[in-house]
Amino acid sequence: MSAFLDVPRFFSSVYLVDFSPSLCEIAQRRFQRLGWDNVKVVCEDARKFAIEKYEGGIPYRGISTYYPVSSHVPRRQNEHGVSDLITMTYSLSMIPDYFPVVDSLNSLLSPDGVMGVIDFYVQSKTEFAFRNYTGGSIGRHVGWFMRALEASRRDYLEYIFGTIKGVSARDNYLGRIPYYVWVGCHKDSVSSTCLSCEVVEKIDALATESHYSDSAGRNDASARIGKVYAQSTQSGASTAAIQNLSSNLPLPSFFYQNHHWRIYYDESLRKHTHFKDDYIYTFTWEDSQVDDQLLTLSADDVVLAITSAGDNILSYVLRSPAKIHAVDLNPSQNHLLELKMASYTALPYEDFWMLFGEGKHPNFLTLLLTKLSPHLSSRAFQYWLDRCHIFSTSNRYGLYDNGGSRHGIRAFRWISYLFGFHGAVRNFLEAKALDERRHIWHQRIRPALLSNLVCRLIVSQERFLWSALGVPKHQLTMIENDYVESQPVRGRTKADIKTHSCAIWRYMVSTLDPVVEKTHISFSNPYYHICMAGTFTRHCHPEYLSHEAHANLSQPGALDGIKIHTDEIDGVLSYMDSNRITVAVLMDSMDWFDPNMQ
Numbered sequence: 001m002s003a004f005l006d007v008p009r010f011f012s013s014v015y016l017v018d019f020s021p022s023l024c025e026i027a028q029r030r031f032q033r034l035g036w037d038n039v040k041v042v043c044e045d046a047r048k049f050a051i052e053k054y055e056g057g058i059p060y061r062g063i064s065t066y067y068p069v070s071s072h073v074p075r076r077q078n079e080h081g082v083s084d085l086i087t088m089t090y091s092l093s094m095i096p097d098y099f100p101v102v103d104s105l106n107s108l109l110s111p112d113g114v115m116g117v118i119d120f121y122v123q124s125k126t127e128f129a130f131r132n133y134t135g136g137s138i139g140r141h142v143g144w145f146m147r148a149l150e151a152s153r154r155d156y157l158e159y160i161f162g163t164i165k166g167v168s169a170r171d172n173y174l175g176r177i178p179y180y181v182w183v184g185c186h187k188d189s190v191s192s193t194c195l196s197c198e199v200v201e202k203i204d205a206l207a208t209e210s211h212y213s214d215s216a217g218r219n220d221a222s223a224r225i226g227k228v229y230a231q232s233t234q235s236g237a238s239t240a241a242i243q244n245l246s247s248n249l250p251l252p253s254f255f256y257q258n259h260h261w262r263i264y265y266d267e268s269l270r271k272h273t274h275f276k277d278d279y280i281y282t283f284t285w286e287d288s289q290v291d292d293q294l295l296t297l298s299a300d301d302v303v304l305a306i307t308s309a310g311d312n313i314l315s316y317v318l319r320s321p322a323k324i325h326a327v328d329l330n331p332s333q334n335h336l337l338e339l340k341m342a343s344y345t346a347l348p349y350e351d352f353w354m355l356f357g358e359g360k361h362p363n364f365l366t367l368l369l370t371k372l373s374p375h376l377s378s379r380a381f382q383y384w385l386d387r388c389h390i391f392s393t394s395n396r397y398g399l400y401d402n403g404g405s406r407h408g409i410r411a412f413r414w415i416s417y418l419f420g421f422h423g424a425v426r427n428f429l430e431a432k433a434l435d436e437r438r439h440i441w442h443q444r445i446r447p448a449l450l451s452n453l454v455c456r457l458i459v460s461q462e463r464f465l466w467s468a469l470g471v472p473k474h475q476l477t478m479i480e481n482d483y484v485e486s487q488p489v490r491g492r493t494k495a496d497i498k499t500h501s502c503a504i505w506r507y508m509v510s511t512l513d514p515v516v517e518k519t520h521i522s523f524s525n526p527y528y529h530i531c532m533a534g535t536f537t538r539h540c541h542p543e544y545l546s547h548e549a550h551a552n553l554s555q556p557g558a559l560d561g562i563k564i565h566t567d568e569i570d571g572v573l574s575y576m577d578s579n580r581i582t583v584a585v586l587m588d589s590m591d592w593f594d595p596n597m598q
Contacts, residue, residue: 086116093119093120163378209581236575252264279309284310286587305325323563329566441516
């Protein structure tokens, strides 16, 4: 702790409890040598430990709490103990009779207190598959060969307390032994009381745009539950919360998190898992400046938009609408938006720029653990903890060489080397005159990039179109049909025309040629610059990466209007009061749907 805090000054009292006399003696000598009088070593059975015996009746001197004050989880102030922080490091698995120890922690932890545990664990997916109150299922499953420990210690801990964060990891030095890091709080801070129903109703109102009154029925828990159930617009968050309350379970970890940006979702559903924990887009293609001109957002607008990489969502916030509902079926796309929002909240501009402007930061792991973690949901935190290498990589490429869009960027890079125009790309980006850029394009780059060979072998392949460019089957069919309809010879059917590769080639030509002819990619077109250079620059980047945007969105509460839904569009609309939505930005997602369903 002393590496991060001034222990003698920060804590009024610190108690070290251990049942080993020899270890306690070593600890006692150590703190005497340091002169830390506020640290007290207690050699006692943890089941019997009570702070009141050692405080001598001295009134509790409250200190700053660690629990996020902006949470929607109210706190009862006159119950439980007086400890603001309890930690257990590789001790829970060493205690034979652990049930009374875990139970006793309830009487030790203060109403606003936080508890942290790190220990080894083993679990099978059959043991946690139906739990929505844990911090997430990523990495929790352990194969039968490694199950030498008892799984119930972690299970019981997560049942007794509410989970704020939960991380499952493997030790890389001792045979990849599984261990977990868990941060929690009192589960009954919000359960078994009318306050819990108030929380459920408030979260449900945030997710559904329904009305919320913080005074009606405050003292009638059953009336509040009935009110939420009776609503025609009811989110999955409220359903899960009510089910947990009725079963005396902790609320899902989303309810205990610091911010209410992320709305609860069931990560076990197949519709979320078929993305294989990867995102397609690391940047958003749609131009936020054009959106701004067309949408003219005001303070009265409620926006529904596709999350994608989150760039446009953050640009919309700069217009200060009343609310923005970001929707994406892929959890990883929403994890990326969460990371950007957390980075606004916790990081200075230079660190923010390195992460999302250059796509690399050598100290990303340190930033994630010490700065970003309080502002991420448990699942998003676990996701980025497992992917620190994306930003910390030692090679030239970082964030923008990952995700599905990396296939397109890498293909362009490989083609430029293979056909010998890599130097021409650099000259193209450095050229200041429009005529010079046109000349380089037509003489050096276009003949290879837009060749029929490249189109047939790479670009027109359905797998490449989907994974690299995000073009699904139905959208590809539209491109092919448009090509057939544009053919001058009437009476020819789609079967008579070499449709697929020709349609894609024409689409490439009609898309790329105007971009080169009419825009200055190095200064005003960051969407193509990132594809050609693999990074943004200080003078060519999306709006959300500007210094002004960071100064605006890093202010307290600036991002509270964003609600992140992990679901289909129609799934969100099914529980939302759609009459309150004034602006819907669906990008090209209408092209993705089956025409018969539109």
